[in-house]
Amino acid sequence: MKILVAVKRVIDYNVQIRVKEDNTGVVTDNVKMSTNPPDDNAIEEAVKIKEAGKATEVVAVSIGEEKAQETVRKALAVGADRGILVKTEGIIEPLAVSKLLQKIVDKEKPDLVFMGKQAIDDDCNQTGQMLSALLNWPQATFASKIEIKDGKLEVTREIDEGLETIEINVPAIVTCDLRLNEPRYASLPNIMKAKKKPIEQLNASDLGVDITPRIEQVKVEEPPKRKAGIKVSSVAELVQKLKNEAKVI
Amino acid sequence: MSVLLIAEHNNKELKPFTLNASTAASQIDNDVHAVIIGHNCDEAAKALSELPLIKKVIQVEAAHYENFVAENFAPVIVKLAENYSHIISSANTFGKNLMPRIAAALDTSQISDIIKVIAPDTFLRPIYAGNAFATVKSKDAKKCVTIRPTSFDPCESSGGSAPIEKADPGEEFAKTKFIKREEVKSDRPELGTARVVVSGGRGMQSGDNFKLITSLADKLNAAIGASRAAVDAGYISNDHQVGQTGKVVVPDLYIAVGISGAIQHLAGMKESKVIVAINKDGEAPIFSVADYGLEADLFEAVPQFLEELNKLNTIQK
Numbered sequence: 001m002k003i004l005v006a007v008k009r010v011i012d013y014n015v016q017i018r019v020k021e022d023n024t025g026v027v028t029d030n031v032k033m034s035t036n037p038p039d040d041n042a043i044e045e046a047v048k049i050k051e052a053g054k055a056t057e058v059v060a061v062s063i064g065e066e067k068a069q070e071t072v073r074k075a076l077a078v079g080a081d082r083g084i085l086v087k088t089e090g091i092i093e094p095l096a097v098s099k100l101l102q103k104i105v106d107k108e109k110p111d112l113v114f115m116g117k118q119a120i121d122d123d124c125n126q127t128g129q130m131l132s133a134l135l136n137w138p139q140a141t142f143a144s145k146i147e148i149k150d151g152k153l154e155v156t157r158e159i160d161e162g163l164e165t166i167e168i169n170v171p172a173i174v175t176c177d178l179r180l181n182e183p184r185y186a187s188l189p190n191i192m193k194a195k196k197k198p199i200e201q202l203n204a205s206d207l208g209v210d211i212t213p214r215i216e217q218v219k220v221e222e223p224p225k226r227k228a229g230i231k232v233s234s235v236a237e238l239v240q241k242l243k244n245e246a247k248v249i
Numbered sequence: 250m251s252v253l254l255i256a257e258h259n260n261k262e263l264k265p266f267t268l269n270a271s272t273a274a275s276q277i278d279n280d281v282h283a284v285i286i287g288h289n290c291d292e293a294a295k296a297l298s299e300l301p302l303i304k305k306v307i308q309v310e311a312a313h314y315e316n317f318v319a320e321n322f323a324p325v326i327v328k329l330a331e332n333y334s335h336i337i338s339s340a341n342t343f344g345k346n347l348m349p350r351i352a353a354a355l356d357t358s359q360i361s362d363i364i365k366v367i368a369p370d371t372f373l374r375p376i377y378a379g380n381a382f383a384t385v386k387s388k389d390a391k392k393c394v395t396i397r398p399t400s401f402d403p404c405e406s407s408g409g410s411a412p413i414e415k416a417d418p419g420e421e422f423a424k425t426k427f428i429k430r431e432e433v434k435s436d437r438p439e440l441g442t443a444r445v446v447v448s449g450g451r452g453m454q455s456g457d458n459f460k461l462i463t464s465l466a467d468k469l470n471a472a473i474g475a476s477r478a479a480v481d482a483g484y485i486s487n488d489h490q491v492g493q494t495g496k497v498v499v500p501d502l503y504i505a506v507g508i509s510g511a512i513q514h515l516a517g518m519k520e521s522k523v524i525v526a527i528n529k530d531g532e533a534p535i536f537s538v539a540d541y542g543l544e545a546d547l548f549e550a551v552p553q554f555l556e557e558l559n560k561l562n563t564i565q566k
Contacts, residue, residue, distance in 0.1 A: 013493050016512045017377045026381055037494045094349070095358045120493055122376055124361045125340075129319070129349035138320060138425040141346045154428070158488070159342040160441060162433040166318070169424040178494060179487055214358035218371065218384040226519065229540035231531075235553040238525065238543050239561070246523045246540065248445070248502040249469065249564055 001055045001170070003046040004110035005080065006101060007039040007062050009071040010121040023219040035071050038116025040078075040183035041176040045146060046114050047079030048181065054148050055112075057081050061104055063088055063097050069199060076194035077186035083199035084108075088211060092204075094122075096211035098130035103207040105135060110171065112153075117142050117175040128175035138168035144179040250334035251280040254303070255326060257343045258285060258293035260315065266339040268300065268403035273396040274337045275302045275404070276366040282307060284329060284416075286322050288315035294413055301409035311418035316430070317343065320422035323350040329416065330355055330391060335369070340395035341441075352393035359393040360385055364400035378493035378516035399442070399499045440472040440489065444565075445502045446521070448474030448491055449484070450514075452507020452528065452547055456484040461551045462506060468558050470566045474498065476514045492517035507547045510535030527551070 011017055011026070012034040018027045035043075046058045060075035061084040062068040072083035086100050105113060118125040132139035140146075140155035144163070147154040157164045158177045186194070204211055232238045242249045254274045257264040267283075274281045282305040285294045294308045307329065313321050326347075330336060336351060338344035340362040352359035364382075365373035371386045372394065433439070440446065447469065449462040459473075466473050474491040475484065491498055493516040503521035508514060510526070510533055518524070519538045526539035529546050536542040543550060558564060 011377070013513050014511070017380045019381050026377065093358045095353060095356070098353060120378065123374075123378065124359070125345045126349035126352070126359050126361060129346065130353035130359075132320075133323065133350040133353035138422070139346075139350070141319075142342060157342075159430075160439065161430065163431045165428040165430075167426040167428055172424075178490075214387065214389050215360065216386040216388060218386050220376070220381050220383045223375070223379060223382050223520075226524075226538050226540075229524070229536075229538075229542060231536070231542045231544060235543065235545070235550050235557055238541055239554065239557040241541055242502070242523070242525070243561065246502075248523050249558070249561070 001111040002057045002059070002108070003049065003055050003112045003114060004059050004061060004105065004108055005042050005046045005075065006113065006115040006127070007043065007060055007071050007075050008036040008116070008119050009033050009062060009064050009068040010036045010119055013037055013120055019220055019222050023221055025217070025220050033067070033070070035074055036116050036119045038118065038176050038178055041178060041180045042114040042116055043075045043078055043080060044181045044183040045176060049148065050079070059084065059108060059110065061086065061101070063092065063100050063204070065089065072199050073194055074186065076197040077191045078184055082197055085199055085201050086204055086207065087201065088204040091213055091217065092211055093213055093215060094124045094126035094130055095214065096209065097127050098134055099209045100204055100207055100211070101127070101131050102134045103209060112170060113173045115175055117177050128173050132173040138172045140166060140168055140172065141175045142177045143174050144177045146174060146180070251282055251332065252278045252335040252337055253326070253329060253333040254281055254283040255336065255338040255344070255347065256283050256285040256293070256297050257339060258287060258290060260287045260290040261292050263293055263296045265403065266341055266398040267297070268406060269398040269401045270337055270339045270396055271300055271302045271404045272401040273363070273366060274335070277335055277337070277369050280304055282333070284309065284326065286314045286325055288312050296406070298411040298413050299407050299409050300404055302404045303409060303411045306411050306413040307416050308413055309416045309418055313421040314418065316427035318422065318425050318427055319347040319350050320425045321419070322347055323354060324419045326351045327354045328419065333391070335392045335394060337394050337396060339398045341398065344395045348393055348395050355391055355393065357389045357391050357393050358387065359395070360387055361395050362397050363394055364397050378497055379520055380516050437466065438470065438472050440474060440491070440496055440498060443472035443500055445469045445471035445504070446474045446491070446498050446500045447471045447504045447506065448476065448508060449479055449506050450476040450508030451478040451482060453479060453484055459485055461547070464555055465504070465551055468555060469564065476508045476511065478511065505535050505539070506551060508535055509533045510538065
């Protein structure tokens with residue numbers, strides 16, 4: 001079985017983002033970038049399945065600017081076998097990403113495609129579902145447990161009401177939740193080894209997909225600031241304020 | 250053209266967020282139709298027809314719709330979509346799972362999780378877990394939009410009498426099988442929708458000490474949250490995590506206990522209506538977003554908090 005894992009390069013989750021002064025977006029120059037956190041869970045799961053002898057190859061793919069190569073390289077350092085980078089410029093919407101991934105799937109013919117449930121930059125939560133619609137494959141979103149049984153997958157999904165279990169035929173798309181596993185750190189020897197693993201580079205234009213944005217980003221603003229609160233001197237005062245001033249208890 | 254709202258229900262009753270989504274849909278266009286897909290869902294369809302904002306209900310019934318599998322639902326909506334300018338659902342796990350499957354089939358770039366309708370083609374949505382707000386304008390002919398339920402008030406639930414039309418079901422998607430759903434049976438409200446959230450951070454010092462948070466949450470009928478630091482330290486499981494990589498919450502009251510206020514935590518709670526911070530470090534960043542800050546040792550303050558609450562005659566539920 002072959003697993004394709006899609007990884008996205010995003011601003012690190014610990015960075016306080018800043019909105020550009022001209023309101024065209026957020027500042028990304030000289031800002032620490034990392035792999036989108038649930039994509040780390042996706043890679044981890046694929047590597048674990050391979051280590052358990054149930055997959056033969058793990059391929060990491062990223063779509064984005066040249067530097068997204070670092071994100072692919074990190075996936076290689078934690079156990080992916082080879083990488084693919086599809087180079088694009090500027091904003092690329094989930095619909096376009098899923099169309100590019102569809103082309104990669106056509107070429108690579110994986111049995112499973114894993115990715116994070118959502119990217120922490122645009123917070124869209126669309127790509128996995130869109131890709132499964134385009135391929136007409138089953139989808140298991142928000143996965144917190146994956147079991148492989150007789151060529152099928154039993155997936156536990158985190159839903160608002162609790163947990164849901166579904167069984168899906170392979171090939172399939174799985175989007176991963178944070179609870180799925182504990183992503184490992186890359187060891188220094190593995191980081192060195194990853195430098196020798198191949199990364200195939202493609203241009204989005206070579207894949208024959210129209211990736212022109214369909215959504216105009218009119219402006220990006222700071223959210224309204226909270227007005228400064230007060231310090232209370234005792235618990236009694238706090239409770240009194242909550243009861244009589246804020247009226248929330 | 251009209252707006253098509255996808256109703257969320259459990260075959261017997263409407264899920265509450267359907268009322269919030271109806272409000273959002275009516276802000277796009279007055280002519281809101283709602284589709285309900287399920288199995289033996291007459292009662293829920295009737296409840297839907299009673300929402301005054303809904304002008305028409307389309308009911309689609311089949312056994313394979315009983316468990317809301319997106320692969321079965323999407324083709325039904327795609328078929329109905331030709332008569333509508335907008336397809337709307339809630340941005341909860343139901344809508345998040347379903348809508349992109351519809352949007353891709355319609356070749357539409359979806360707009361997720363809007364918090365405001367600015368114009369029928371222009372919406373406000375949070376990005377970076379609410380650390381920035383983007384105004385976005387769709388250039389697609391047909392728009393697929395999910396709405397953040399807590400940003401829209403629920404509509405009236407009675408007084409309407411929309412006609413209920415039946416539409417033909419589609420085929421079953423045989424490659425996906427529903428097995429089971431385990432709903433969390435807890436007396437406690439759900440973290441994502443609770444009116445009050447009490448969260449603990451690294452300052453709790455141990456998992457055992459989280460019982461202080463539990464006691465406070467019991468008293469206030471609150472959900473229990475935690476910072477990533479508390480989760481990483483193993484004090485509590487990560488389904489309680491509030492923050493950019495956990496859940497984003499917007500309760501009426503958020504009480505942060507022993508939480509310093511890392512950026513990634515603030516991203517998940519700073520839209521709460523009233524924020525209380527209890528921390529012994531007066532310089533902690535959490536105080537910059539707190540309406541009421543108490544600089545105190547939590548191990549003294551939380552028991553006192555419980556005592557003070559016990560003195561009150563009534564506590565809102």
